[in-house]
Amino acid sequence: MLKFIKHNLEGIDGVEIYPIISLLLFFLVFITMIVFVFKLPKRRIDEVSQLPLDNDNNIKQLKHE
Amino acid sequence: MEKEQFYYDNKIVKMFLWATILWGVVGMLVGLLVALLFVFPGLLEFAGADNAISWLSFGRLRPLHTNAVIFAFVGNGIFLGVYYSTQRLLKARMFNDVLSRIHFWGWQAIIVAAAITLPLGLTSSKEYAELEWPIDIAVVLIWVVFGINLIGTILKRRQRHIYVAIWFYIATLVTIAVLYIFNNLEMPVTAFKSYSVYSGVQDALVQWWYGHNAVAFFLTTPILGLMYYFVPKVANRPVYSYRLSIIHFWTLIFLYIWAGPHHLLYTALPEWAQNLGTVFSIMLIFPSWGGMINGLLTLRGAWDKVRENPVLKFFVVAITGYGMATFEGPMLSFKNLNAIGHYTDWIVGHVHIGALAWNGFMIAGIVYWLAEKLWKTELYSRKLANTHFWLGTLGILFYAIPLYVAGFTQAFMWKQFNPDGTLVYGNFLETVTQVLPMYAMRAIGGTLYLTGFILLAINVIKTAKAGSAVEDELAEAAALKKISGKRVAGEGFHTWLERKTVLFTILTTVAILIGGLVEIVPLILVKSNIPTIESVKPYTPLELEGRDIYIREGCNNCHSQMIRPFRSEVERYGEYSKAGEFVYDFPFLWGSRRTGPDVHRIGGKYNDNWHFNHMLDPRSTSPGSIMPRYSWLIKNDLNASDVEKKMEGLVGLGVPYSEEEIAGAKQQLLAQAKQIEENLRQDPEFVKNYGSSNMQNKEIVALIAYLQRLGTDIKAGQTALK
Numbered sequence: 179m180l181k182f183i184k185h186n187l188e189g190i191d192g193v194e195i196y197p198i199i200s201l202l203l204f205f206l207v208f209i210t211m212i213v214f215v216f217k218l219p220k221r222r223i224d225e226v227s228q229l230p231l232d233n234d235n236n237i238k239q240l241k242h243e
Numbered sequence: 244m245e246k247e248q249f250y251y252d253n254k255i256v257k258m259f260l261w262a263t264i265l266w267g268v269v270g271m272l273v274g275l276l277v278a279l280l281f282v283f284p285g286l287l288e289f290a291g292a293d294n295a296i297s298w299l300s301f302g303r304l305r306p307l308h309t310n311a312v313i314f315a316f317v318g319n320g321i322f323l324g325v326y327y328s329t330q331r332l333l334k335a336r337m338f339n340d341v342l343s344r345i346h347f348w349g350w351q352a353i354i355v356a357a358a359i360t361l362p363l364g365l366t367s368s369k370e371y372a373e374l375e376w377p378i379d380i381a382v383v384l385i386w387v388v389f390g391i392n393l394i395g396t397i398l399k400r401r402q403r404h405i406y407v408a409i410w411f412y413i414a415t416l417v418t419i420a421v422l423y424i425f426n427n428l429e430m431p432v433t434a435f436k437s438y439s440v441y442s443g444v445q446d447a448l449v450q451w452w453y454g455h456n457a458v459a460f461f462l463t464t465p466i467l468g469l470m471y472y473f474v475p476k477v478a479n480r481p482v483y484s485y486r487l488s489i490i491h492f493w494t495l496i497f498l499y500i501w502a503g504p505h506h507l508l509y510t511a512l513p514e515w516a517q518n519l520g521t522v523f524s525i526m527l528i529f530p531s532w533g534g535m536i537n538g539l540l541t542l543r544g545a546w547d548k549v550r551e552n553p554v555l556k557f558f559v560v561a562i563t564g565y566g567m568a569t570f571e572g573p574m575l576s577f578k579n580l581n582a583i584g585h586y587t588d589w590i591v592g593h594v595h596i597g598a599l600a601w602n603g604f605m606i607a608g609i610v611y612w613l614a615e616k617l618w619k620t621e622l623y624s625r626k627l628a629n630t631h632f633w634l635g636t637l638g639i640l641f642y643a644i645p646l647y648v649a650g651f652t653q654a655f656m657w658k659q660f661n662p663d664g665t666l667v668y669g670n671f672l673e674t675v676t677q678v679l680p681m682y683a684m685r686a687i688g689g690t691l692y693l694t695g696f697i698l699l700a701i702n703v704i705k706t707a708k709a710g711s712a713v714e715d716e717l718a719e720a721a722a723l724k725k726i727s728g729k730r731v732a733g734e735g736f737h738t739w740l741e742r743k744t745v746l747f748t749i750l751t752t753v754a755i756l757i758g759g760l761v762e763i764v765p766l767i768l769v770k771s772n773i774p775t776i777e778s779v780k781p782y783t784p785l786e787l788e789g790r791d792i793y794i795r796e797g798c799n800n801c802h803s804q805m806i807r808p809f810r811s812e813v814e815r816y817g818e819y820s821k822a823g824e825f826v827y828d829f830p831f832l833w834g835s836r837r838t839g840p841d842v843h844r845i846g847g848k849y850n851d852n853w854h855f856n857h858m859l860d861p862r863s864t865s866p867g868s869i870m871p872r873y874s875w876l877i878k879n880d881l882n883a884s885d886v887e888k889k890m891e892g893l894v895g896l897g898v899p900y901s902e903e904e905i906a907g908a909k910q911q912l913l914a915q916a917k918q919i920e921e922n923l924r925q926d927p928e929f930v931k932n933y934g935s936s937n938m939q940n941k942e943i944v945a946l947i948a949y950l951q952r953l954g955t956d957i958k959a960g961q962t963a964l965k
Contacts, residue, residue, distance in 0.1 A: 208494070218737060231479065
């Protein structure tokens, strides 16, 4: 089964470069992510981090049955 | 804006809660049982020593324990937390009630199927992926149901922003799907027998890419999601740093997937793959500890609550356990420490810090907290919960510390040399009997932990009786306003990404696929990674059947087939293992723990009679051995009716059996079996006791054939690599 996949992959010219591209991609995405995270506005961060807490406070809970 | 009224589905949460408790008790009980088998190997021989019960032997029960704890106990625990928190975080009922029910009952049916098939010896032998192919398909189907239900809920949410907990759930969803499918690609040969499509080194790499990431994406990411929801919720304060949680998420899912090869250091795996695993494992400590710190610091200024609230106590020990286990992981990935830890009880101690502290305590905390919420009442007994906490904590220490001691003791005994260059402990058994007291203490630790968990069960049952269940809980929230799919003014990239569920899911998938591709694609492609050895030939029909018995009995749970290139191992076992020797091993059977010695070069080491007597009563050939008796192997007739089918299946995977070989398989099998019986008859004792029992037709003959073949291909001739 594997040999069918293998055969197709071997047919690609310059397939050896794929791992290197992946590694570069990884670092690129990583750095970009860090930059975006630090650029996030403080107000929004506070707002989102309140999400688990606001259920009980803001929403009326009724017993149903 | 007008608010909509809707109901949270609490019933499904409750169903998963009961399942968590039930399977928790079952899984831990089986764990205790297998722990006791180390100390009392004959414990389960109810029908007498000569009538050992196959389905109660260690090799079959150990996978039952690991699968029950991972997929039944922690699995249901995850779903319990996910179904509760997802609805609240998204302000929506689960997407579809029918899907929720199918998910629940389907998952329980899979667990029951596993609990029946594993003791019957129906196993693929790959750790934590032992289930045979029909059950694998069921797992995938039920996982898809869960996926549709989760993504569907996200799409119909009333809360624009998706909280970090949900991202961890999404990562779990997609990664487990990818891992599970790729690791379980099998060629079915009968209704309950299949061969892995990968062999040898490739199979090992795929298996540990899975094995490592099953720990990552089944036992870690979903529990982290639960941590990010329940810790702030119970402590009633927001998470310490939401920024850190975003970094935690992306780095963790990016790095984890690369680290699998650290399970295969010093094996026949190519060097570059081993090094890749080490580097990424060490990097992994940063996101892991970032997450731990984020969890613990959420409790800053709330430590007074920790003193009073048992739920927070459980969380604190759980998160600390997470920190310990994720410190140990990278340490064990250093090659010099791995050389000590690998194949020893250190690893068993390490995983139990993760399972007992991180998973078990996190789930216990959530269960106690939810019991009050679901039944709208106070917990039956806070005191009992505190007792559980202390019993559990003591249990963890009594479990892990003796195993660390045992691991180091045994590793050093394996490596100790006399001045004349011989091994001090040339008999492997000496290194086992030395650590038996540690095994006894481990069983005590397990008992304490299980006792604590039973207290939880009692406490929750009493709480449920006292309270009144609210099956559908009314809530209200405004519907989401439609906004542009593009980024709106002032909206950050990640903010925008968070509301694009599908795109987010795809990016997560890409993130985890990159690491997998880098590791696995080159190994599949580059021929030079697995040097071929000319003298390595496919197994004979009888050996093939013997190998399947080896798999059925779970021998690989205690015996490795991978001699590392150390002086101490070459001295003890023989020539170290080469990658090229395993090309016809579908699946690979390298094992991960040496409760008994390595068997890769066992072929020809002892005569057939030794193996016969050893299987019948290990204590007769090796006094003090803790191996189970396999008396059924000399009673059961060998069922070789599918041998042609098996060989044809393997031809499909690339094993060069000719058509004549397949056509003459049964004859060849019989001839080899006859030869082995003849060998056995050399011993007058055998003739006296079993002379009339036509041993050539019994399973034991196939197993002996396989064991005598092991590792002999390169002994026979050219070790030179082509």
